[in-house]
Amino acid sequence: EPEVTQTPSHQVTQMGQEVILRCVPISNHLYFYWYRQILGQKVEFLVSFYNNEISEKSEIFDDQFSVERPDGSNFTLKIRSTKLEDSAMYFCASRRQNSPLHFGNGTRLTVT
């Protein structure tokens, strides 16, 4: 069964550094998402992306965050200047039109 693939599985970075989290959505999916989950807490929506542009974003997704689909397969989340409170699991997800969301296994981001 096709999967959403995320790399790396764990990223450690220093406060103030830029970090890029990478995702390969399922190949025939058109809608792409990033969610985050702070340890032990609920999953929170960050952003959705369709047709090469952001379709919706939450309050969490401020100017420090950006997303990009640089080619036909990758979908990236960039955090420009990381803060301690950005430490979380970041999940990429994708779906086809009118179909359920498929999540990847996440990237654990640790900001020190």
Place this chain on the structure above:
Amino acid sequence: QQQVKQSPQSLIVQKGGISIINCAYENTAFDYFPWYQQFPGKGPALLIAIRPDVSEKKEGRFTISFNKSAKQFSLHIMDSQPGDSATYFCAARNGGGADGLTFGKGTHLIIQP
């Protein structure tokens, strides 16, 4: 108004018993209500979902009950098994063009053998 409130936070059920997890919402524009199962180190996986035009949906041992007037929905796991031990999240999506899911805080379910 965008919140989805989930209870209980944790639940212990004996093998073979029924596990029940409840969620409540305020936003009447929500039109899609999925339940996700998450194992440690994994992403959430869709378990079952319902739309507000039906009051119940069953898939195998998993049933969603939906009460539109009370703005509540629940997950029932029949004949609970140790392999069902996981964290369960309810979620909701706003039908008014919004795309992101709003998740509940999760229920940590343990099925004792």
